[in-house]
Amino acid sequence: MDPVIVAGAGPVGLALSLALAAQGVPSVVLDEGTGTDDPRPARTAILRPDTAALMARLGCATLGDEGARWTGWRLMRRKQLMRELPLGEDAPAPLHIPQHALSRGLRSAIAGQELVRVVTGNRLDSLEQDARGVTVHTRGPDATWWRGSHLVGCDGARSTVRKLLGIRFPGRTAVERHAVAALRAELPWPGEALLHRQPPWSGGGEEVSARPLADGVWRLDWLLPSRGELVTPDALVTRLRDTLAGWCGETPPYELLDTGVYTLHHRLARRWRAGRAFLAGDAAHLLGAVGTQGLDEGLRDVSNLAWKIAEDWHHGASETLLDSYQAERRTAVAARLRAADQSLPILRGGGALRTYMPGATRGHDTLLADGHLGHGPLGAPPAYPHSPLAPPRAEAQTAVGTPPGAPVEDVRVTAPDGTTVRLGDRLSRGLHLVVLVAPGTGVWDRRHWLTAGVMPRLAAAVTALPVRAELLVTEAYPGASAHSVLLVRPDGHLVAAFGGVRPADLYAAADAARGGSPSAPTEVPADAP
Numbered sequence: 008m009d010p011v012i013v014a015g016a017g018p019v020g021l022a023l024s025l026a027l028a029a030q031g032v033p034s035v036v037l038d039e040g041t042g043t044d045d046p047r048p049a050r051t052a053i054l055r056p057d058t059a060a061l062m063a064r065l066g067c068a069t070l071g072d073e074g075a076r077w078t079g080w081r082l083m084r085r086k087q088l089m090r091e092l093p094l095g096e097d098a099p100a101p102l103h104i105p106q107h108a109l110s111r112g113l114r115s116a117i118a119g120q121e122l123v124r125v126v127t128g129n130r131l132d133s134l135e136q137d138a139r140g141v142t143v144h145t146r147g148p149d150a151t152w153w154r155g156s157h158l159v160g161c162d163g164a165r166s167t168v169r170k171l172l173g174i175r176f177p178g179r180t181a182v183e184r185h186a187v188a189a190l191r192a193e194l195p196w197p198g199e200a201l202l203h204r205q206p207p208w209s210g211g212g213e214e215v216s217a218r219p220l221a222d223g224v225w226r227l228d229w230l231l232p233s234r235g236e237l238v239t240p241d242a243l244v245t246r247l248r249d250t251l252a253g254w255c256g257e258t259p260p261y262e263l264l265d266t267g268v269y270t271l272h273h274r275l276a277r278r279w280r281a282g283r284a285f286l287a288g289d290a291a292h293l294l295g296a297v298g299t300q301g302l303d304e305g306l307r308d309v310s311n312l313a314w315k316i317a318e319d320w321h322h323g324a325s326e327t328l329l330d331s332y333q334a335e336r337r338t339a340v341a342a343r344l345r346a347a348d349q350s351l352p353i354l355r356g357g358g359a360l361r362t363y364m365p366g367a368t369r370g371h372d373t374l375l376a377d378g379h380l381g382h383g384p385l386g387a388p389p390a391y392p393h394s395p396l397a398p399p400r401a402e403a404q405t406a407v408g409t410p411p412g413a414p415v416e417d418v419r420v421t422a423p424d425g426t427t428v429r430l431g432d433r434l435s436r437g438l439h440l441v442v443l444v445a446p447g448t449g450v451w452d453r454r455h456w457l458t459a460g461v462m463p464r465l466a467a468a469v470t471a472l473p474v475r476a477e478l479l480v481t482e483a484y485p486g487a488s489a490h491s492v493l494l495v496r497p498d499g500h501l502v503a504a505f506g507g508v509r510p511a512d513l514y515a516a517a518d519a520a521r522g523g524s525p526s527a528p529t530e531v532p533a534d535a536p
Contacts (some may be wrong), residue, residue: 008188009140010034010124011316012155014131014168016042018052018106019305020161020290024064026313028122032320035124035153037145039162042114042127044107048189049265051226052106053218055381057388057414058306058500059102062109064435065344066119069112074104075221079199080380082372085207089374092380101381103200103220106302116395120425134158134171136282157316159283161305165292172281178274178344182351183296186238186245186268192221192261195254201225202375208253213355215250216379225265227443231268238268242383271295275345279333287312292340296347297354299376299385304340307389310435316496317437318521328522331395339389344383350374388414391500398503398519405506407493408486414499416443420479423466430479431499438497439476439517441469444487461490461508468510472517473524496520 013020016038024034027059041311044170052063054074062070077100082090093099117123130146136142143157145151148171159169169176195199200218205211214230229246231238238246243266250256274293279286288305288496295301312332354371377383390413397412409415417431443465462480469478484493487504494502494516503516518524 008320009154009156010318012037012141012143012158014143014158014160015162015290016040016125016289017161017167017288018109018113018162018302019309020159021110021117022062022306023124023159023161023287023309023313024125025113025116025120026061026309026435027317028120029065029435030314030317030321031122032317033124035126035155036117037129037153038125038127038141039129039130042125044110046105046107047265047267048105048224049187049226049267050106050221051189051220052104052109053300053442054102054104054306055300055303055386055388056099056101058303060417060431061306061310062112064494065113065431067109068110068115069108070102070104073108073112073221074102075098075219076102077198077200077219080194080376081196081201082375083200083201083203083206085205086429090376091378093183094380098380103218103226105220108360110149111442114530122454125444131162131167131171134168134284134326136284140248141361156283156320159312159316160284160286160290161288162242162290162294164274164289165202166286168284169276169286169290171476172278174281174286175277176227176274177277178272178293179348180272181233181270182273182348182504183271184233184235184268185271186229186243186246186403187222187266188227188232189263189265190218190227190247190261190263191365192225194225194259195487196252200379202205202379204375204426208249208252210246210249212246217254223255224236229391235319242267243268253257273348275341275344278339281536285312285316286449287331291337292344294340294344294347296378297350298375298380299343300381301388303381307339308336310498313435314437319525323435323525325522325525327395328525331522335391335394335396335403338393339391341391341413342384347378350385350446365522369405384500396496396502396520396522397466398516400510401503401505401512401515403507403509405488405491405504406486407484407491407501407504409504411500411501411503413501415495415501418481418484418486420481423478430481430495432481433477433496434499437497439472439474439497439520440479440493441465441472441513442479442484442493442495444482444484444489444491445480445495446482446489464510465492465508468513471510472514472520474517476517494520499527
């Protein structure tokens with residue numbers, strides 16, 4: 008069968024190719040560039056715990072050496088410390104890494120992967136679809152045609168794939184504008200991230216942040232007026248020196264590594280699927296105001312889409328399963344965009360009455376922390392409670408600490424072969440997970456509990472499921488009683504939980520989670536090229 012064609016070799020395209028390979032699906036990555044990424048220390052990625060874990064599962068080895076996890080978060084207003092939050096085991100820290108280092112780690116993982124082929128110097132310029140695949144043409148030194156089972160446009164904000172599919176990309180322009188600098192220096196709060204609102208020194212502007220990277224490097228961001236004068240190199244250096252002096256009492260020694268100015272836009276593609284072609288990452292959405300992270304959402308696209316394409320590639324999938332990618336991910340990103348757009352007038356409203364209302368400052372601080380740390384509607388991992396893959400309510404379903412459609416907790420689990428790992432380690436392999444909550448199994452000999460109690464009946468039920476599934480056992484799961492059974496999707500979202508072993512209900516939930524039985528290939532919709 009033909010490989011999946013991935014247009015674009017940024018972090019999203021590279022991660023998608025690795026996620027497909029982990030599930031036995033070959034891909035061809037069409038890279039417009041040379042196969043290397045220019046070092047830009049000021050262009051960084053902030054990964055939430057769920058997306059950082061995905062990168063680790065895909066084999067990105069640069070996370071540990073070139074990424075930094077913040078040890079704390081603090082927010083200041085003028086000269087006052089408004090909020091301080093230690094980060095660690097109880098409050099997981101984001102991972103901060105230069106984007107070129109992230110891409111290099113993904114490329115290194117691809118170098119050892121036989122199922123991924125990266126083709127440099129190739130820009131897609133036309134595509135055709137039929138009921139069984141996609142044919143694309145590229146221009147470059149070796150212009151040629153490529154045949155694929157599916158096409159995924161990961162080719163950025165100016166996506167050629169999106170344009171060739173005739174998909175609109177409406178939204179808001181210049182939502183926020185920032186000046187940015189990467190430098191090596193010693194600041195008063197090593198390892199901690201700072202957001203400073205209305206700094207008291209002259210020319211401090213409305214907001215400046217400092218976020219640590221590895222090897223003593225910091226990234227500083229200054230919020231600029233959305234439409235203002237150009238920021239010259241001299242003006243940016245003056246702003247930098249004044250900021251460092253404001254924090255340290257005087258300007259400390261520093262090594263300036265990189266600078267830039269960037270403008271944030273909010274846009275959302277009307278459709279994310281057209282026949283056998285899909286959009287992901289910046290090709291499908293742009294966001295980033297008030298601390299939200301566009302790359303985070305692009306990597307969540309990867310987690311959601313890869314297992315669905317893999318199911319279709321190996322076994323054929325229903326239209327419901329393939330359509331669920333847009334239904335779930337577009338809805339989640341649209342909610343994130345709405346939350347950011349609703350927050351902007353509150354946070355940037357200047358002298359509006361709400362600024363002086365009791366509790367307003369605390370509310371503002373919470374909104375900003377949510378965006379920067381990955382909490383609440385601005386940053387928390389999405390749930391899909393209204394997914395088309397949600398099973399009908401069954402009497403045997405029971406409530407646990409995770410609502411249906413939400414990401415499961417990363418508890419310790421034991422596989423039938425006796426291996427004890429984290430639940431997250433079993434994700435991204437295209438398998439549904441069936442997790443039995445069985446207190447006390449950790450102290451039993453495995454040969455005893457495999458043949459005792461409900462295990463034989465549950466093992467038989469898992470074998471009979473209409474999806475490939477793995478049976479796991481955990482000592483405890485938040486909010487779950489003994490003998491609860493959880494069905495988890497390959498991307499880590501809970502399908503349903505049952506009170507005990509219910510083979511028929513488990514089967515029905517698994518069937519719903521795969522979108523029902525696949526049907527014969529249908530004709531490509533008239534509006535899809």
